[in-house]
Amino acid sequence: xxxxxxxxxxxxxxxxxxxxxxxxxxxxxxxxxxxxxxxxxxxxxxxxxxxxxxxxxxxxxxxxxxxxxxxxxxxxxxxxxxxxxxxxxxxxxxxxxxxxxxxxxxxxxxxxxxxxxxxxxxxxxxxxxxxxxxxxxxxxxxxxxxxxxxxxxxxxxxxxxxxxxxxxxxxxxxxxxxxxxxxxxxxxxxxxxxxxxxxxxxxxx
Amino acid sequence: xxxxxxxxxxxxxxxxxxxxxxxxxxxxxxxxxxxxxxxxxxxxxxxxxxxxxxxxxxxxxxxxxxxxxxxxxxxxxxxxxxxxxxxxxxxxxxxxxxxxxxxxxxxxxxxxxxxxxxxxxxxxxxxxxxxxxxxxxxxxxxxxxxxxxxxxxxxxxxxxxxxxxxxxxxxxxxxxxxxxxxxxxxxxxxxxxxxxxxxxxxxxx
DNA sequence: GCATAATAGTGAAAACATTCACAAATGAAT
DNA sequence: ATTCATTTGTGAATGTTTTCACTATTATGC
Numbered sequence: 001x002x003x004x005x006x007x008x009x010x011x012x013x014x015x016x017x018x019x020x021x022x023x024x025x026x027x028x029x030x031x032x033x034x035x036x037x038x039x040x041x042x043x044x045x046x047x048x049x050x051x052x053x054x055x056x057x058x059x060x061x062x063x064x065x066x067x068x069x070x071x072x073x074x075x076x077x078x079x080x081x082x083x084x085x086x087x088x089x090x091x092x093x094x095x096x097x098x099x100x101x102x103x104x105x106x107x108x109x110x111x112x113x114x115x116x117x118x119x120x121x122x123x124x125x126x127x128x129x130x131x132x133x134x135x136x137x138x139x140x141x142x143x144x145x146x147x148x149x150x151x152x153x154x155x156x157x158x159x160x161x162x163x164x165x166x167x168x169x170x171x172x173x174x175x176x177x178x179x180x181x182x183x184x185x186x187x188x189x190x191x192x193x194x195x196x197x198x199x200x201x202x203x204x205x
Numbered sequence: 206x207x208x209x210x211x212x213x214x215x216x217x218x219x220x221x222x223x224x225x226x227x228x229x230x231x232x233x234x235x236x237x238x239x240x241x242x243x244x245x246x247x248x249x250x251x252x253x254x255x256x257x258x259x260x261x262x263x264x265x266x267x268x269x270x271x272x273x274x275x276x277x278x279x280x281x282x283x284x285x286x287x288x289x290x291x292x293x294x295x296x297x298x299x300x301x302x303x304x305x306x307x308x309x310x311x312x313x314x315x316x317x318x319x320x321x322x323x324x325x326x327x328x329x330x331x332x333x334x335x336x337x338x339x340x341x342x343x344x345x346x347x348x349x350x351x352x353x354x355x356x357x358x359x360x361x362x363x364x365x366x367x368x369x370x371x372x373x374x375x376x377x378x379x380x381x382x383x384x385x386x387x388x389x390x391x392x393x394x395x396x397x398x399x400x401x402x403x404x405x406x407x408x409x410x
Numbered sequence: 411g412c413a414t415a416a417t418a419g420t421g422a423a424a425a426c427a428t429t430c431a432c433a434a435a436t437g438a439a440t
Numbered sequence: 441a442t443t444c445a446t447t448t449g450t451g452a453a454t455g456t457t458t459t460c461a462c463t464a465t466t467a468t469g470c
Contacts, residue, residue: 004457005402012401016380030417039382042417043459050419058418059466075401076408083400090299097295100380100397106404144407145400169403175221175305177244185406187399192305194392195288195350196217196280198374199311201390202349203281209427235447247447248429255449263448264436416467425458430451437446 007048011071013038014045016104018068030061072105082109084143086158087150088118088128091173095147096124109141114154131158135165145169152176212253216276218243219250221309223273235266277310287314289348291363292355293323293333296378300352301329314346319359336363340370350374357381 017037021029031042038045049055055070056062072078083106085092095101096111111123112131119130129137137143146167150158155174162170163184170186172178175193178186222242226234236247243250254260260275261267277283288311290297300306301316316328317336324335334342342348351372355363360379367375368389375391377383380398383391 002456006457008402008405009398011405012398013382013395015401016397032417037382041459043419043461044457046417046419047458054419056418057466058464059416059468061417074405076404077401081404081407090302094295094299095396098396101400104397104401106397106400145403147400169407171400171403177218177242185403187403189394189396189399190218191300191303191394192221192309192311193214193217194394195306195311195352195376196220196282196309197213198350198376198390198392199281199286200213200216200279202286202374207426211427237447246429248431248449249427251447251449252428259449261448262436263434264438264446266447411470413470414468416465418465419463421460421462423458423460426456428453428455430453432450432452433448435446435448437444439444440442 003051007051008075010038010040010044010048011075014048015068015071015075015077018064018071019104021064022068026064028061029064029067031056032061034062077105080105080107081144082107082142083145083147084108084110084112084134084138084141085147085149086112086131086134086162087148087154088113088115088123089149089151092147092149093123095149096126106145109143110137112137131161134161138162138165138167143167145171147171147173149173208256212256213280215243215245215249215253216280219253220273220276220280220282223269223276224309226269227273231269233266234269234272236261237266239267282310285310285312286349287312287347288350288352289313289315289317289339289343289346290352290354291317291336291339291367292353292359293318293320293328294354294356297352297354298328300354301331311350314348315342317342336366339366343367343370343372348372350376352376352378354378 031045035042035045052074055067085095085108088111096108101108110129111126112129112134113119114131118128121128146162148170152174155176156178159178163180168184172186172188175190180186236250240247240250257279260272290300290313293316301313315334316331317334317339318324319336323333326333351367353375357379360381361383364383368385373389377391377393380395385391
């Protein structure tokens with residue numbers, strides 16, 4: 001069966017809210033209530049979950065902790081994935097300090113740059129490595145995913161280096177389309193694009 | 206006619222690449238070449254454009270500058286929209302310095318925070334205002350869109366303040382679903398979610 | 411224990427988005 | 441001038457995602 005991409009995105013969102021709910025001690029939740037929290041429709045949530053199994057109980061809904069665990073399993077969050085950030089500019093720096101990542105089971109295990117000003121310095125307790133050493137250190141640290149916050153001009157070249165070292169998942173903040181081998185997954189986060197899309201809706205009001 | 210949401214997102218991406226192409230002096234481009242640059246199919250590009258008119262010329266493709274201008278018109282980028290950033294934490298700070306915004310016709314006209322440590326300070330040349338004065342300053346500065354980089358706990362409350370001042374477009378970085386009046390548009394950028402979605406694809410390899 | 415309300419799960423229908431495939435127009439080459 | 445290659449724009453076909461609507465199950469109140 002083919003699982004819609006949007007389903008995966010939504011599962012991530014459900015996960016986060018289940019995390020909050022668990023924290024504040026909520027035991028049970030119906031698809032209806034969860035829907036109103038996450039801003040979706042109840043049937044969307046039920047359908048999304050149905051791709052992976054059936055986790056609820058007719059009449060009373062879902063057990064928050066169980067559902068949270070199931071989604072973690074689906075998304076592969078249980079193993080505490082190890083992530084590297086490449087590019088210690090403003091954005092990279094902001095992301096090293098972003099609590100959301102660690103909270104959800106990601107471990108920022110290494111950071112890289114190519115500038116001599118930055119290599120050897122510590123950023124929130126993490127030693128900045130020379131990007132030239134990526135391959136060795138990535139292996140050593142068990143890096144599985146890379147967050148790319150390098151300047152646009154450098155993005156493609158560094159992508160080549162990184163995928164050449166066996167990385168199969170990239171979160172790319174540079175506003176370019178990266179050419180990668182077929183088995184590598186890229187997710188683009190394009191801040192200016194998000195803003196431009198919004199602008200369209202401002203215009204047509 | 207109903208324009209697909211993805212079409213709008215893609216137009217933004219086309220726009221940026223047309224901008225680059227224009228800068229480097231490219232005069233003409235076919236849907237085929239543009240497609241390979243932006244990572245889409247040629248017919249997707251043509252279909253996307255067809256919702257708004259017909260801008261190409263059979264046999265020779267599109268004039269880069271003209272198409273760029275047309276898309277700018279569609280997305281409402283021509284008027285140099287004025288944007289405020291609310292929340293001068295790490296992420297807000299990184300975004301004030303993000304060149305992509307200004308380059309594409311957005312003007313970061315004001316920044317806000319609620320902390321006395323930050324109010325009155327300058328961030329990349331912009332005076333940080335007290336969030337309590339939002340309404341007045343937004344009117345004064347002609348703010349149309351807000352980038353929200355406040356802590357999760359504060360996001361809903363500040364959204365209320367901001368929409369209460371007549372703002373109709375929000376780019377939200379806080380990982381919550383914001384409740385807003387029907388005529389307000391919210392785009393969520395959720396960094397941890399993007400990473401989690403990627404994680405799924407790492408798992409299933 | 412029974413009636414009523416709440417709720418999950420899910421095929422089927424509807425809505426939405428992409429891709430195909432081709433006609434018509436243009437450009438280039440000779 | 442004619443042929444051939446290129447390319448757009450677009451209906452139609454296909455594929456994908458969401459929503460509907462219903463069944464079956466569980467919980468609750470009396």
